[in-house]
Amino acid sequence: MERYHHLRIEGVRPLGETARDLVIHNGRFVRDTTADVIEEVLDGGGMLALPAPVDAHIHPDKTTWGGPWLSREPTESLAGLIAYDASVRADMAPVAERAGALLDHAIAHGTRAMRAHADVAPQYGLDNVRGLRAAADARAHLLDVQIVAFPQLGVLTAPGTDVLLEKALDEGADLVGGLDPVGVDGDRDGQLDLLFGLAERRGVELDIHLHDGGASGLDQITEIARRTTALGLAGRVTVSHAFALAELEGPELTAMADLLAGAGVAVTTCALGADPVVPHAALTRAGARVAVGSDGVCDPWSPFGNAEMLDRAHLLAYRTDARTDDELAACYRLVADQGADLLGLDRVGFRPGEPADLVLVDAPSVAEAIVRRTAPSVVVRAGRVIARNGTLLPGGPA
Numbered sequence: 015m016e017r018y019h020h021l022r023i024e025g026v027r028p029l030g031e032t033a034r035d036l037v038i039h040n041g042r043f044v045r046d047t048t049a050d051v052i053e054e055v056l057d058g059g060g061m062l063a064l065p066a067p068v069d070a071h072i073h074p075d076k077t078t079w080g081g082p083w084l085s086r087e088p089t090e091s092l093a094g095l096i097a098y099d100a101s102v103r104a105d106m107a108p109v110a111e112r113a114g115a116l117l118d119h120a121i122a123h124g125t126r127a128m129r130a131h132a133d134v135a136p137q138y139g140l141d142n143v144r145g146l147r148a149a150a151d152a153r154a155h156l157l158d159v160q161i162v163a164f165p166q167l168g169v170l171t172a173p174g175t176d177v178l179l180e181k182a183l184d185e186g187a188d189l190v191g192g193l194d195p196v197g198v199d200g201d202r203d204g205q206l207d208l209l210f211g212l213a214e215r216r217g218v219e220l221d222i223h224l225h226d227g228g229a230s231g232l233d234q235i236t237e238i239a240r241r242t243t244a245l246g247l248a249g250r251v252t253v254s255h256a257f258a259l260a261e262l263e264g265p266e267l268t269a270m271a272d273l274l275a276g277a278g279v280a281v282t283t284c285a286l287g288a289d290p291v292v293p294h295a296a297l298t299r300a301g302a303r304v305a306v307g308s309d310g311v312c313d314p315w316s317p318f319g320n321a322e323m324l325d326r327a328h329l330l331a332y333r334t335d336a337r338t339d340d341e342l343a344a345c346y347r348l349v350a351d352q353g354a355d356l357l358g359l360d361r362v363g364f365r366p367g368e369p370a371d372l373v374l375v376d377a378p379s380v381a382e383a384i385v386r387r388t389a390p391s392v393v394v395r396a397g398r399v400i401a402r403n404g405t406l407l408p409g410g411p412a
């Protein structure tokens with residue numbers, strides 16, 4: 015249904031460069047245009063233009079976004095959190111409604127794509143996948159969404175989950191997830207046999223939550239890399255959180271970064287609270303892919319989070335002691351460029367042929383936008399203005 019559309023954004027500073035005009039034709043940047051085409055003109059007002067961010071790890075099915083405040087009860091363990099999450103879910107609004115509200119907020123703050131995990135377990139069936147898919151499909155013109163079928167309650171420890179994970183692929187999920195093969199299932203090879211078997215049989219990517227730290231965590235990461243290489247799945251496997259990597263330094267870190275880069279295993283990190291944050295500079299220097307996500311947003315697990323990825327870049331920078339302008343900008347490159355790579359999207363570098371998914375930010379530089387957590391003033395999706403000042407335009411793109 016591609017309609018002819020032409021937009022000129024006048025006077026913006028791509029990634030802080032000197033001000034220039036951006037010319038967009040049917041959703042992609044072009045070199046320039048002849049004057050005889052009818053064009054829409056947007057005054058950029060000298061604002062900073064940034065590639066639209068990507069949220070590489072988020073759980074919209076758990077969120078309370080748009081609903082009443084949830085006063086969370088104290089819990090003392092991971093098992094307690096999981097049980098509490100499951101117990102309050104029944105009283106929450108339908109998934110499509112809550113997830114949809116969160117997706118709208120993320121879109122209005124510039125997110126162009128997300129990898130979203132949806133809980134799959136015998137007690138939920140596929141309700142979360144279906145609800146999230148419905149929310150995503152309703153916004154497909156505004157946001158790309160990959161859905162991971164996520165076994166929050168375990169794979170082997172929740173019998174029947176294996177069948178549901180595969181079924182989820184027929185009902186809207188794109189990837190298969192995993193969860194602490196040792197820490198949750200107590201069986202490294204049992205869970206990994208199942209996940210990699212599915213990846214091979216169904217030709218899908220894997221994204222495995224791994225909170226396990228220490229030697230066990232590192233062993234599981236090493237085994238995931240080994241299996242990825244053995245099955246020729248380079249570029250199709252992600253380890254999310256990968257807390258164990260945060261314990262490494264020196265030659266051990268270099269060796270692990272080389273292993274991940276060589277195997278084509280990506281890592282996502284969320285820079286949450288007191289959680290360990292992966293050493294992203296060493297990993298990316300080695301050529302490993304590191305993308306950034308929100309994780310849970312305002313859900314039974316945590317009252318925090320907002321799905322605003324410029325804000326997430328700030329949190330990553332803060333947690334990793336970014337100090338120089340380049341260190342600050344590097345955090346945004348993970349959010350935008352590496353996130354796009356992870357989801358198989360073209361990067362946005364403001365060059366001809368690239369997708370015109372961008373945000374305009376009223377900040378002097380990338381570094382200052384990150385430090386000051388400046389929210390985007392304008393969001394452009396495929397060459398069309400879709401949001402201003404954190405609010406979606408009524409009636410869709412204009």
Ligand SMILES: [Zn+2]
Pocket residue numbers: 071073131223254309310
């Ligand atoms: Zn997660």
